[in-house]
Amino acid sequence: MYTTRRPAKWPALIFFIAAAVFLAACGTTVANSSWPGMTAIGDVVYIAYGPEVLAVDINEEPEKAEIWSYTSEDIGASVQLYAEPSVVENSVVIGDYGDSGGFLNPRVTVGIYGLDVSQEQKTIPDQIWVNNTAATDRIIASPLQVGDIVYVGTADNIMLALDMSNDGSLLWQFETGKPVWSRPAYEDGVLYMGSMDGIAYALNADSGSERWNQDLGGAISANIVIENGLIYVNSYNQSANALDPGTGEIIWSIDTSASVWGASAVSGDELYLVDLNGTVYAADAITGELRWTEEIGEFVQGGPAIGDGIIYVATAGDPEIESDERQGSLIAFSTDDGEIIWRKRVPQPLYTAPLVVGDSVVVGLIEGSALLLKFDTEDGSLTWTYDRPGAESEE
Amino acid sequence: MFDLLVIDPMTNALLVLHELLGQNFVLAIAVFTILAKLLTLPFNLRQQKSSMRMQEVQPQVQAIQKKYKDNPSKMQEEFKKIGYNPAQSLSGCLPTLITFPIWIGLYRGIIILLGSTPLSLFELTDRIYDWVINLFNVGAALPVPNMFLWLNLSQPDPYYILPALVFVTMYFQQKLMTPSKKKEDDKKGKQKKQDESPMAGMTQSMQYTMPIMFAFFSLTFASGLSIYFIFSGLIGIGTSYITRNAIEREKASQVGAEMLKTTGIPAGATAGSGNGRSSGSTSRSSTKKRSKRRRRSAKR
Numbered sequence: 001m002y003t004t005r006r007p008a009k010w011p012a013l014i015f016f017i018a019a020a021v022f023l024a025a026c027g028t029t030v031a032n033s034s035w036p037g038m039t040a041i042g043d044v045v046y047i048a049y050g051p052e053v054l055a056v057d058i059n060e061e062p063e064k065a066e067i068w069s070y071t072s073e074d075i076g077a078s079v080q081l082y083a084e085p086s087v088v089e090n091s092v093v094i095g096d097y098g099d100s101g102g103f104l105n106p107r108v109t110v111g112i113y114g115l116d117v118s119q120e121q122k123t124i125p126d127q128i129w130v131n132n133t134a135a136t137d138r139i140i141a142s143p144l145q146v147g148d149i150v151y152v153g154t155a156d157n158i159m160l161a162l163d164m165s166n167d168g169s170l171l172w173q174f175e176t177g178k179p180v181w182s183r184p185a186y187e188d189g190v191l192y193m194g195s196m197d198g199i200a201y202a203l204n205a206d207s208g209s210e211r212w213n214q215d216l217g218g219a220i221s222a223n224i225v226i227e228n229g230l231i232y233v234n235s236y237n238q239s240a241n242a243l244d245p246g247t248g249e250i251i252w253s254i255d256t257s258a259s260v261w262g263a264s265a266v267s268g269d270e271l272y273l274v275d276l277n278g279t280v281y282a283a284d285a286i287t288g289e290l291r292w293t294e295e296i297g298e299f300v301q302g303g304p305a306i307g308d309g310i311i312y313v314a315t316a317g318d319p320e321i322e323s324d325e326r327q328g329s330l331i332a333f334s335t336d337d338g339e340i341i342w343r344k345r346v347p348q349p350l351y352t353a354p355l356v357v358g359d360s361v362v363v364g365l366i367e368g369s370a371l372l373l374k375f376d377t378e379d380g381s382l383t384w385t386y387d388r389p390g391a392e393s394e395e
Numbered sequence: 396m397f398d399l400l401v402i403d404p405m406t407n408a409l410l411v412l413h414e415l416l417g418q419n420f421v422l423a424i425a426v427f428t429i430l431a432k433l434l435t436l437p438f439n440l441r442q443q444k445s446s447m448r449m450q451e452v453q454p455q456v457q458a459i460q461k462k463y464k465d466n467p468s469k470m471q472e473e474f475k476k477i478g479y480n481p482a483q484s485l486s487g488c489l490p491t492l493i494t495f496p497i498w499i500g501l502y503r504g505i506i507i508l509l510g511s512t513p514l515s516l517f518e519l520t521d522r523i524y525d526w527v528i529n530l531f532n533v534g535a536a537l538p539v540p541n542m543f544l545w546l547n548l549s550q551p552d553p554y555y556i557l558p559a560l561v562f563v564t565m566y567f568q569q570k571l572m573t574p575s576k577k578k579e580d581d582k583k584g585k586q587k588k589q590d591e592s593p594m595a596g597m598t599q600s601m602q603y604t605m606p607i608m609f610a611f612f613s614l615t616f617a618s619g620l621s622i623y624f625i626f627s628g629l630i631g632i633g634t635s636y637i638t639r640n641a642i643e644r645e646k647a648s649q650v651g652a653e654m655l656k657t658t659g660i661p662a663g664a665t666a667g668s669g670n671g672r673s674s675g676s677t678s679r680s681s682t683k684k685r686s687k688r689r690r691r692s693a694k695r
Contacts, residue, residue, distance in 0.1 A: 034514040082512075097512075106551035106614050137547055140513060155511060156547060178540060181513065196538055218535035221513065237535040259520070259534045261513075276520065301517055316517070323521060351517070366514075 034097075035301075035351035036364035036371070037084030037142060045355060045362055046092070048081040049371060052389070053094050055117065058357055058374055062386050068123050069389065070094070070115060079111065084142035084183070086150065090118035091164070092125065093150045095139025110135040112143070112152055114164050131168035134160050142183040142223065146205065151191055153180025159193055159201075161208060172208035176201070178219065182263075185224040185231070187245065192231050194220030200233045200241075202248060212248035216241055222263040222303065228285055232271070234260035234303075240273050240281070242288060252288025254281060262303025262353055265311065270335065272311050274300040280313060280333060294338035296331065302353030305361065307377050309335050312361050314350035330354060330363055330375060342380035346373065360384075401500035402507070403522050409504050410523065413539055414531040420539045420548065421622055424505060428626040431497050436634060443572060443638040452479050502623070508539050509619045511549040548619035557621035558613035564628030565606035571635035 036049040043059045044067060052071035057064075070092075072079045079096035086093040091114065098110040111132040115125040134154075141153035148165040159180055161171040177197030184193035191205040196219040202211040218237025225232040230251060231243040236259035242251045258277035265272045271285035278296035283289060298315035305312045310332045317326025328350035332341040352364045360374045360383065369391035374384035405427075412423040432439075455477050463470035474480065510519055516538050528534050541548050552558065613621040 034512045100551060100615065105553075106555070107553035108550050137541075137550065138512065155541075155549075157542065178538065179511065198535065219537055235535075236537060237532075261517075299517075299521070301513075319521065323518070351514070 033080065034082040034140070035366045037082050038352055038355055038362075038364045039084050039087060039142070040355045040357045040362065041087055043357060045357065045372060046085045046087050047364055047372065048083055048085055048094060049364065049388070050080050050082060053081050053085055053092075054371075054389070056372065056386055058360060058362060058372070058384060058386075062384065065386055066123070066389070068117060068125050070113075070125055070127075072096075074124060074127070075111060075113070077109070077111070083139045086143040086145050086183075088145045090116055091145060092117055093143040093145060093152070093164075095135070095141075095143060095152055095154075097138045097140075098136075108136060110137060110139060110154070112139060112150075112160075112162065112168060114150070114168055129164065129168040131162055131170070134162065134170045134173070137179070140179070140181045144184050144186060146186045149205070151184050151186070151193075151205075153182065153184065153193065153195075155179040155181070157195070157197075159184065159191075159203070159208070161191075161205070174201070174203055174208045174210070181221045183223040185226045187226050190245065192224045192226065192245065194222070194224055194233055196221065198235065198237065200224075200231070200243060200248065202231075202245070214243055214248035214250065218259065221261050225263055225266055227266040228269065230285070232264045232266060232285075234262070234264060234273060236260070238275070240264060240271075240283075242285075254283055254288055254290065256281065261301045265304045265306045267306045270306075272304045272306065272335070274302075274304055274313050276300065277319075278313075278315060280304065280311070280338060282311075282335065282338060292338040294333060294340075296329075298329065299349070301351045305354045305356045306335070307332075307356045307361070310341060310377065311335055312354045312356065314352065314354045314363050316349035316351055330361065330380065332361075332377070332380060344375060344380045344382070397496070398522075401496050402503045403524075405497075405500035405504035406507050406519070406522050407524050407527050409501075409508055410533050410539075411527060411531060413508075414533060414536060418536055418540065420508070420619065421543050424619065424623050425626050427501065428623060429630060431501055432627070432630045432634065435497055439634060440638050440641075443635060444642055446572070447639070447642055449479075452477055455479070498627075502620070505619055505623055506617070509541070509549050509617050511538065511541055543622075546618045548622075549617050551613070551615055552618045552621060555614075557618050557625065558610045561613045561621055561624045561628065562606045562610040564625050564632065565609050566602065568628050568631040568635060569602045569605050571632060571639055 033050065036047050038045060038047045043057055045056050045058055047054050047056065052069050054069045055067040057067055077099040079099045081094055081096050083095045093114055095112045096110060098108040100106060100108045109132050111130055112135060113127055114129040116128050117125045135156060137154055137156035139152060140155055143150050143152040148163060149171065150162050150164055152160045152162065154160060157176050157179055159174045162168045163171050176195035176199065179196045180193065181196055182194045184191050186205060189205050190211060191203045193203065194200050198216055198218050198220065200214045200216060200220060203209065204211060216233060216235040216237055216239065218235040220233055220235055222234040231245050233243060234240045238256045238259060240254040240256060240260055243249065244251055256275040257279050258275040260273060260275050262274060266285050269285045271283045274280050276299060278298045278300045280294045280296065282291040284291065296315055298318050300313060300315050302314055313331050315329045317328055326349050328346045328348060329343055330346060330350065331343045333339065334341055348365060348367060350363050351366060355362045359377050361377055362372055362374050364372055369387050370385050371388045372386040373382060375381065376383050409423055409427055412426055413420055416422045416426065456479055459470055459473040463473060507519055507522065510516055523533060546552055609624055613624065
């Protein structure tokens with residue numbers, strides 16, 4: 001008679017459960033990162049780059065440049081912040097990428113925060129209000145403040161209107177077919193917005209009711225621009241469009257060689273845009289008539305920035321090169337004919353649109369120790385580097 | 396290189412299916428999982444058959460190991476008699492290894508397509524072939540819709556429904572992949588103890604731990620991936636069921652042939668022989684040899 005001892009199952013069971021917990025905690029979930037969201041007012045650049053939102057004076061020495069910072073530790077959750085902050089005087093509105101409760105509570109909580117930065121001596125802004133119930137998916141779009149109301153697009157396909165005078169409570173919401181990644185624009189009581197469902201919408205700003213919509217056939221990630229009595233909307237359907245604000249009718253459309261991710265830069269009757277394949281277009285902003293085009297031959301995600309007779313384009317590298325070996329460029333073009341004035345290589349792809357701040361052009365970096373680079377508009381020389389807080393300089 | 400050869404083609408194939416199936420991403424996952432399962436079916440069948448056979452002979456293997464532990468050459472001889480090759484138990488894993496790149500590619504493809512941040516969408520556009528963009532205008536269709544029923548496909552299911560379904564499908568798949576030894580054990584109390592080998596214990600543990608593990612994953616992974624786990628589990632249940640039946644039929648026909656030869660009575664005519672299982676190692680090996688001989692003569 002055989003007397004083989006019954007093997008213990010519990011050690012194996014415990015091992016597999018431990019492995020499951022470990023892998024689920026450290027395994028590959030859906031990517032939860034992006035490139036920095038940036039805006040500038042005066043000499044101050046506001047940047048959300050993941051763990052925190054910073055206000056940085058680019059005319060100060062790097063060690064003294066930080067004016068204030070607001071981190072996920074201040075929020076009290078392990079959230080990421082990438083949406084371009086909305087800054088109006090002393091009111092700052094930011095949104096996060098959400099925080100999952102993990103095994104015990106897989107529901108994702110997303111926060112939208114109203115900050116007061118009026119006290120100059122404070123390095124941490126006061127949180128005036130927070131709304132963590134209105135959105136259930138990431139805030140990728142930059143919020144838009146109009147009076148006491150802030151309009152925020154969410155990745156759960158919704159445009160929210162929050163009352164900042166009432167703790168950010170929900171006023172109304174408008175649902176679209178896909179996520180809302182772009183900042184809306186406001187004029188005369190109407191909110192103009194684009195959605196990744198490819199449709200541009202005009203809403204009554206006080207109620208969220210729809211006035212018109214225009215299907216552009218491809219996702220809209222570019223911020224909406226209002227100038228010259230027209231709504232400028234770029235689309236992944238390889239087109240840049242000008243719409244009538246009253247009816248949504250397409251006034252003109254420029255066919256591009258690839259999707260257009262970034263917003264057009266408009267100055268008077270001049271309009272500039274760049275498509276994903278790196279073709280720069282200069283057109284008449286009123287008629288849509290093309291003035292010139294210039295091919296860079298590199299990926300371009302962000303829109304161009306206009307300076308004094310110069311437009312600046314940040315590139316994300318040559319598509320023919322392996323993605324982990326790509327380098328970006330900051331290129332200055334003459335607005336007259338598209339001639340390249342200068343070009344500076346950066347050792348990593350540039351995804352954000354450049355910002356023109358006085359006599360400088362500023363770009364944000366996605367990785368490495370440096371967070372912000374400042375170039376001289378005249379010759380493109382690098383004049384200032386701002387490192388991520390806590391990072392050790394690579395130099 | 397793996398990206399170029401496996402992940403990019405899978406991602407593009409998923410995108411094309413997404414376009415062809417009315418931009419329904421869940422349907423695209425389902426169809427692609429079925430296609431991938433069909434592609435890997437021959438390997439899986441071979442692996443499952445091999446695995447089941449190995450588990451079936453485990454009691455005899457252990458008995459031989461115990462009996463001839465001081466006589467390796469005799470042990471090998473006895474192994475041969477019951478048709479057991481220790482090296483074969485390792486090579487049984489080979490078909491599974493061949494299918495791994497396909498499943499990793501599909502898994503990664505779904506993660507990439509579900510990429511719901513600007514950076515991940517940018518990485519996706521970098522992977523799409525030009526001809527796919529031109530033929531299907533997928534640039535205009537991106538990003539893939541993230542909402543399906545109550546789910547945001549890029550987030551975990553907050554209602555625990557998908558993790559529960561993942562557990563159930565995975566459990567039944569594992570159960571079917573494990574040989575049904577209960578009935579046999581009830582009849583053969585002696586052999587029951589032999590079956591309680593470390594390997595059998597591990598197999599029994601896997602029946603619970605794998606489903607628990609994947610259910611845990613589903614609590615934190617995007618629900619699009621959970622849907623893939625469920626479809627994969629359902630198809631796995633189907634293929635395991637088919638394989639199991641095929642092996643049972645094969646064994647039944649072998650036993651039938653054995654009985655006909657020795658007693659002149661067809662197996663189906665004897666009460667209690669319905670399960671068609673052979674009871675001894677010697678009769679099993681001799682049956683195999685005879686059926687081999689018969690097959691050879693039939694070929695001639």
